[in-house]
Amino acid sequence: MFPKRLFIMLVCILASVPAVAQAASGTLQRIKETNTIALGHRESSIPFSYYDNKQQVIGYSQEIMLKVVDAIKQELKLPGLKVKLVPVTSQNRIPLVQNGTVDLECGSTTNNTERQKQVAFSNSLFVIGTRLMAKKNSGIKDFPDLAGKNAVTTAGTTSERLLRKMNEEKKMNMNIISAKDHGEAFLTLETGRAVAFMMDDALLYGELAKAKRPGDWVVGGTPQSREAYGCMMRKDDAPFKKLVDATIARVQTSGEAERLYKKWFLSPVPPKGLNLNFPMSDDVKALFKNPNDKAFD
């Protein structure tokens, strides 16, 4: 009878549930078996990882990530390795690495000890300081000027936590807006909803590159933290991490990284052909001389 068949089907569906909760074996193994790697990228982290006018992913971190892919192709002898690009946001990048949607994410993710409990980080790609962007004539020079005002930052970032913490500890009575992505955060600043945008200095310069009137904005304020960006991957996967680390170290010691730096921070970049003019900091110089995966906190 019809209902009986249904019942059997249902039992089968329910019975299949526990069988699937299995772990994925090593990432390299999986890449080899499936001939595919899933890369996580950002959509508006200029100039690290973002879309150009043709919706292609470009940027400093993206180029390094593609070098890692080349190394994987060689290592596994998979010249036809398929690359799957998955856009991620500050809020979902960690769960997506954990749940296996993304094998490797190189964008603008800070390596810190708290996150190391959840994911693994490669050798650092870059070092930033967290600062403020405000309108030139707004009178906002540093963090204390934000007391009682609306300030914006991006949800899920270290800046968001620092800003909340500062607000709580110093009783500044700021109204903190957490935007979904850097693009939306800048829009919040540009449309006058907030007087300042706290974020990693390099990204603030990046947002300037797409402002309607770049001359109106200025990056300033005392850096609240120094942070190292790294690529994220799943924890406890030594062979994969080793390969990623070695590639990044090679890029940095061979002078390749310096060339990339010049391309993305000291020359005109898409979408508007603006030059970020972001001189290389001592921290970045030190990193390129001595590649490492240390967090700053």
Added chain:
Amino acid sequence: MGYHWDWAVLFRAVPTGETTYLAWMLSGLQMTVMLSLSAWAMALVVGSLMGVLRTVPNRWLARLAAGYVEVFRNIPLLVQLFIWYFVLPELLPPALGTGFKQMHPVAQQFLASMVCLGFFTSARVCEQVRAGIQSLPRGQMHAALALGLTLPQAYRHVLVPMAFRLIVPPLTSEFLNIFKNSAVCSTIGLLELAAQGRQLVDYTAQPYESFIAVTLLYLMLNAIVMLGMRQVEKRARVPGYIGSGK
């Protein structure tokens, strides 16, 4: 997969230390309830008004109300929300738009969400009210007018109260919908229940616990509203009608 369950995470202090993650979640619940109730009040008022307009003899007013319903029914809620929040302040006269944008951010998000949910739901309430009024026997209106009531009086004292008693069940489902739809407002940064759930995932890296807790809270909310509305339905039932509709 070796997932480490850790329900105690909900009782741990948030990074700024002033409270626990559970308190964050409950404040989200509170926001969801406040938002839904205020939007519902707005939807009832605007929706009843529009519902009445749809049934009045004046053709132009009826058409205006019909157009109103079509606009709010045929644009996705998310798009409407973004238009209220991102677009409208830019199109308003600068003084007004700037005034809005310099309000407390939570007030901005709440206001945009309430107005959006309110208008969106009012279009649905409007259709129910119209159906309710049209389902009444014509004689009711005629009797009211024959008694010397003016048209507005006939609506106010006879048609609308009767119609409302008939449409309690469909209104219940719209009322439940507004709680569910309020989750859409997390997209503009309003820290209601769903948004707190996402924030917890981000802060605690324990996605299952946060999502299960938030989902349970929604189920609870739904059950409470349903039980409450059942009481209302019982009281509103009109003697002589079969049950109270379907």
Added chain:
Amino acid sequence: MYDFDWSSIPGALPFLWEGMKISLEITLVAVIVGILWGTLLALMRLSGISPLAYFAAGYVNLFRSIPLVMVLLWFFLIVPQFMQAVLGLAPTADTRLVSAMMGFALFESAYYAEIIRAGIQSVPKGQVAAAYALGMTYGQAMRLVVLPQAFRNMLPLLLTQAIILFQDTSLVYVSALADFFGAAYKVGDRDGRLVELLLFAGAVYFVLCYGASYAVKRLQRRVSA
């Protein structure tokens, strides 16, 4: 007054069209799976076999009590790995798209189940009795007598639900999938022209959904005539 600048739309049309295809794809899959699974759920609920009826009622009530946004987040953040294993997906498949389709299909089937249940109940009982009297089994009576009439009666409702579903697909925004709305948002975000792109997206949805619901209304008149 605001300075409108629509110039970023013409160049973005191909990208927006790609997004529209994703929206339509999700709608189509969710409607088909939703109606099939929804019919099964409705039949279970009416079957009189209590475990099945309880399961179906529980399923329907559960999905109807949770916001769609939460369902999508569940499917986006938590279930992908699980799904890949269940469906035996090729890892090249875009899990975001598949998880969105699954999420919508399972969610919508709860709503479809209720529509279909009402549709089945609208068929007079005498017809089932007559079918049995003719020697048909339960399955035959459902397949040959009840369901065809029920579907005819509820076609307008099913289509209206599909239009609602199409509007709801914009919520895949929460999983960063570039459906039509997501694409419009991304273009607006990139070019600093969010105002124009959001208005454009709203207008497109309105024209499509208004047109579709008008067509459904005409169909309804023909069905009931």
